Amino acid sequence: MALVSYARQLKQLLVSLRPHQWTKNLVVFAALIFSERLFHWPSLTAAAGAVGIFCLLSGAVYLVNDLVDVEQDRRHPVKRERPLASGKLSKGFALASAVIIVTVALFLAFELTTPFGIASVVYLVTMTGYSLALKHVVILDVLIVALGFVLRAVAGALAIDVAFSNWLLVCTLLGALFLALAKRRHELTLLAGEAAGHRKILGEYSPYLLDQMIAVVTASTLVSYALYTLAPETVARFGTDRLIWTLPFVLYGIFRYLYLVHRKEEGGNPTKVLLNDRPILVTVALWAATVVTVIYHGSRSG
Numbered sequence: 001m002a003l004v005s006y007a008r009q010l011k012q013l014l015v016s017l018r019p020h021q022w023t024k025n026l027v028v029f030a031a032l033i034f035s036e037r038l039f040h041w042p043s044l045t046a047a048a049g050a051v052g053i054f055c056l057l058s059g060a061v062y063l064v065n066d067l068v069d070v071e072q073d074r075r076h077p078v079k080r081e082r083p084l085a086s087g088k089l090s091k092g093f094a095l096a097s098a099v100i101i102v103t104v105a106l107f108l109a110f111e112l113t114t115p116f117g118i119a120s121v122v123y124l125v126t127m128t129g130y131s132l133a134l135k136h137v138v139i140l141d142v143l144i145v146a147l148g149f150v151l152r153a154v155a156g157a158l159a160i161d162v163a164f165s166n167w168l169l170v171c172t173l174l175g176a177l178f179l180a181l182a183k184r185r186h187e188l189t190l191l192a193g194e195a196a197g198h199r200k201i202l203g204e205y206s207p208y209l210l211d212q213m214i215a216v217v218t219a220s221t222l223v224s225y226a227l228y229t230l231a232p233e234t235v236a237r238f239g240t241d242r243l244i245w246t247l248p249f250v251l252y253g254i255f256r257y258l259y260l261v262h263r264k265e266e267g268g269n270p271t272k273v274l275l276n277d278r279p280i281l282v283t284v285a286l287w288a289a290t291v292v293t294v295i296y297h298g299s300r301s302g
Helices: 002-016 019-034 041-068 091-112 114-132 140-159 166-198 200-204 207-230 232-238 242-263 270-276 278-301
Strands: none
Touching: 002 041, 002 091, 019 041, 019 140, 019 166, 019 270, 019 278, 041 091, 041 114, 041 140, 091 114, 114 140, 140 166, 166 200, 166 207, 166 242, 166 270, 207 232, 207 242, 242 278, 270 278
């Protein structure tokens, strides 16, 4: 019986690690692609290892977040089904698992490279700080979520020992901020008048305020990406100005996401939207294929 109970706890632990959210860690690959090392085997394996490590770290952060929010989650119409909130996963087992996962992940991170290990620690401390306190500070809460993606991008560059582009960081920050604000808006509209009762910080926002912020970030994201593709240093690095050809995919992807947020009341789970909405999935695939073709065609032919 004890073995059966342990197996059940492991199953619920896996659910709490949110493997469906691990696609967020693909941001780690950004530096690999834009440094033209996608087909360099040592860099590819190092980047893949970095992604795996961040899957462990982000999973541990989800465990900590669920431990902190267990009581609030029990009052949420969707989150109450999570293993910790529903009582299917014990708090002690979750805490012990989080400690073990973090220990293993940080050991592997420093084994990969010391700078990557330091970046991993910074990510872990930042996101743990978010779970414990920073998510209760208006505006800073969404900025910290976006910063988590920036740290992933930086860590990806450090894992393969390449300089990270400031443009990459700016575009990553703005894109992640767009998704974080859209998620806040979805939470606010889903919970309506009970929003502040489920999460106090939601009482500091309103749909109008979030729409204004989303509009600013949307415009900033598109302009920044367009400027990046045409920047002299970008053209000089890749030997082409054709990266601007990828802008229509970015435009459509953002507009499609806004359509889903405003007309279909989606956006609460960006990963679910990415994996389940076929137009966005196709758009991301076409954008990635076009980026690789434009960047690597020049380097291969040269």
